[in-house]
Amino acid sequence: MAKQSLGEKLADISEKTKSSQAWNSIFRPGSIFRKGYSDSPRNRSYVVMNSLIYHLHPVKVKRHAVKVSYTLCLGGLSFFLFILLTVTGIFLMFFYRPTAAQAWDDIYTLQTSVTFGLFVRNMHRWTAHLMVLTVFLHMARVFYHGAYKAPREFNWVIGVILLTLTLLLSFTGYLLPWDQLALWAVTVGTNMMGYTPVFGDQVRFVLLGGVEIGTDTLLRWYVLHVLMLPFVAVIFMAIHFWRVRKDGGISGPL
Amino acid sequence: MAEIPEHLLKRAEEAKARAGAESEGEPVPNEATETKVPEELLDRTKAAGDRDTTLATKESGTQVEPPQLPAPTGSGPAGHTQRLLTVVKSGSIQDVKLKPVDKVHVWPHLLVVEFVAALAITAFSTVFSIFVNAPLLELANFNQTPNPSKAPWYFLGLQELLTMFHPMVAGVTIPGLALFLLILAPYIDRNPSNKPEDRKFAISLMTIHLMFWAVLVMIGSFFRGPGFNFIFPWADGLFFEL
Structure with missing residues (x-):
C-alpha cells in the first residue's frame, strides 16, 4: 500500500472526527454551535428535541402557557433557586465542619478570610428564604387557578410534599451556623415537635440525636441538610416535572 | 390550485x-x-x-x-x-376527541421567558447579597437564652399559636391538620370547573386559610418583643432576625 501523504492523513483525521459521536452531538441540528442556524420551525423543534431541554419541555406548548401573567414563573423560579442553592451550598461545604467546637469558627473564618465567602453565604441564606416564598406562592397560584383538579390531583400531592421538604431543608440549614440565633430557633422548633402525641419524646430524640441539642444534633442536621433532604427533594421534583407533562402540560386557560 | x-x-x-x-x-x-x-x-x-x-x-x-x-x-x-x-367526511367515521389547540414553540417563546426570569432573580439576589449580610450572632450558648427566642419566620405562625393553645394543639394538631387537608384538597373539592366564578367557596376558604397563616407569621415576626409580649414595632423596635 502506498504511503499516505500528510494532506491525506489530515483529511482522514478530519473525516473521522466529523463522523464521531461527540462531534455530531455538539454540532447537532438545532445546536447554536452548528454553522448556519436559521430561525425555521424545523430548527426551533430541533433545539428542544436534540438537547437536555427535552427532559423538561415538549417541543410546543399551549399559547397561554407562555404568558408570564399566568404562572408568574413561580414553579420554574423555585427550581432555579434550588439549583442556585445547590451551587452555593457546595461552595460552603468546602469551609465547614459540623461540630459544636468548629462550626461557628468556620463560618466566621469563611466570612472574614475566604474570597467571596461572605458573599456566597449571603447568597445561600437569602435565596433559601426566597425559595420558601416562591414555593409558597407557587402553591397559592396553583390553587387559585384550580390546577390541582383532575387530572392533576396526584401532582398536587407531590407539590405539598415538596413544600414540606422545602421547609425542612430551610429549617435544618438554620442550625448549622451554630450561633445564638440558630440554637434557640431550633430549640423552639424541636420543643414543639416533642409534643407529638404518643411518641413525642422519641421523635425529639431521633431529631436531636440525644435528649439535648448538641454536637450530635449538628452532625445529624448537617447530613439531612446537605444529603438526605436534597436527595429526596430531587426525586420528588423529577416526579413533579414528569407529571406536569404527563397530565397535558400546565392547566388553563381559565 | x-x-x-x-x-x-x-x-x-x-x-x-x-x-x-x-x-x-x-x-x-x-x-x-x-x-x-x-x-x-x-x-x-x-x-x-x-x-x-x-x-x-x-x-x-x-x-x-x-x-x-x-x-x-x-x-x-x-x-x-x-x-x-x-x-x-372525516367526522362520520373518526371520533376526534382532541380539538386542535393553539400552540407555540418552546424555543424561543418559553425558554426566553424562563431565561429572563432566572437572570432577573439571579441579579436580584446578587445585589441583595452584596449589600445585606446574613446574620451571624455570637457563638451558641446554652446558658444564655435570648429574649425573645424566635423560630425561623415560617414557623412563627406556629409559635404564635403556642401563646393561645396547648403545645400539642398548636405545634402538632393544627399544622398537621392543615397539611393533611391541603394534601386532600383535590379529593375534597370535586367541582370540575376552574373558573373563579364557579368556585367562590373554595377560593374563599383557601384565602382565609392563607391569610390565617400570613397574619400569624406577621404578628409573630414584628409584633412580638421581649417575653414574646405584644409590641408595636414602630414604638418598641424590631425583634426579628432572618
Whole structure:
C-alpha cells in the first residue's frame, strides 16, 4: 500500500472526527454551535428535541402557557433557586465542619478570610428564604387557578410534599451556623415537635440525636441538610416535572 | 390550485398514452405484471391453491372446484393503480376527541421567558447579597437564652399559636391538620370547573386559610418583643432576625 501523504492523513483525521459521536452531538441540528442556524420551525423543534431541554419541555406548548401573567414563573423560579442553592451550598461545604467546637469558627473564618465567602453565604441564606416564598406562592397560584383538579390531583400531592421538604431543608440549614440565633430557633422548633402525641419524646430524640441539642444534633442536621433532604427533594421534583407533562402540560386557560 | 409535482404529471402522461394505445387495438405489453410479480412467486401461489383444494377434498369428501385465480395485475383499468371508491367526511367515521389547540414553540417563546426570569432573580439576589449580610450572632450558648427566642419566620405562625393553645394543639394538631387537608384538597373539592366564578367557596376558604397563616407569621415576626409580649414595632423596635 502506498504511503499516505500528510494532506491525506489530515483529511482522514478530519473525516473521522466529523463522523464521531461527540462531534455530531455538539454540532447537532438545532445546536447554536452548528454553522448556519436559521430561525425555521424545523430548527426551533430541533433545539428542544436534540438537547437536555427535552427532559423538561415538549417541543410546543399551549399559547397561554407562555404568558408570564399566568404562572408568574413561580414553579420554574423555585427550581432555579434550588439549583442556585445547590451551587452555593457546595461552595460552603468546602469551609465547614459540623461540630459544636468548629462550626461557628468556620463560618466566621469563611466570612472574614475566604474570597467571596461572605458573599456566597449571603447568597445561600437569602435565596433559601426566597425559595420558601416562591414555593409558597407557587402553591397559592396553583390553587387559585384550580390546577390541582383532575387530572392533576396526584401532582398536587407531590407539590405539598415538596413544600414540606422545602421547609425542612430551610429549617435544618438554620442550625448549622451554630450561633445564638440558630440554637434557640431550633430549640423552639424541636420543643414543639416533642409534643407529638404518643411518641413525642422519641421523635425529639431521633431529631436531636440525644435528649439535648448538641454536637450530635449538628452532625445529624448537617447530613439531612446537605444529603438526605436534597436527595429526596430531587426525586420528588423529577416526579413533579414528569407529571406536569404527563397530565397535558400546565392547566388553563381559565 | 395546488401545484402538481412533475414526476406525477409525467406518470399520468404515460398512463394516458398507454390507455390510448390499448383502446386503439394495439396491445401494449403490461410491464407491471411482467416485472413486478416474479415467476417463482406466481408458481408458489398456484401450488398453495392446489394444496388447499386437496385438503378440502380429504376432509369433506366432496369435490371442491379449484378457485379461479384471477391473473394478478399490478394496475387497474386504464393504468390506474388506485381507484376512488367514495369520499367520506372525516367526522362520520373518526371520533376526534382532541380539538386542535393553539400552540407555540418552546424555543424561543418559553425558554426566553424562563431565561429572563432566572437572570432577573439571579441579579436580584446578587445585589441583595452584596449589600445585606446574613446574620451571624455570637457563638451558641446554652446558658444564655435570648429574649425573645424566635423560630425561623415560617414557623412563627406556629409559635404564635403556642401563646393561645396547648403545645400539642398548636405545634402538632393544627399544622398537621392543615397539611393533611391541603394534601386532600383535590379529593375534597370535586367541582370540575376552574373558573373563579364557579368556585367562590373554595377560593374563599383557601384565602382565609392563607391569610390565617400570613397574619400569624406577621404578628409573630414584628409584633412580638421581649417575653414574646405584644409590641408595636414602630414604638418598641424590631425583634426579628432572618
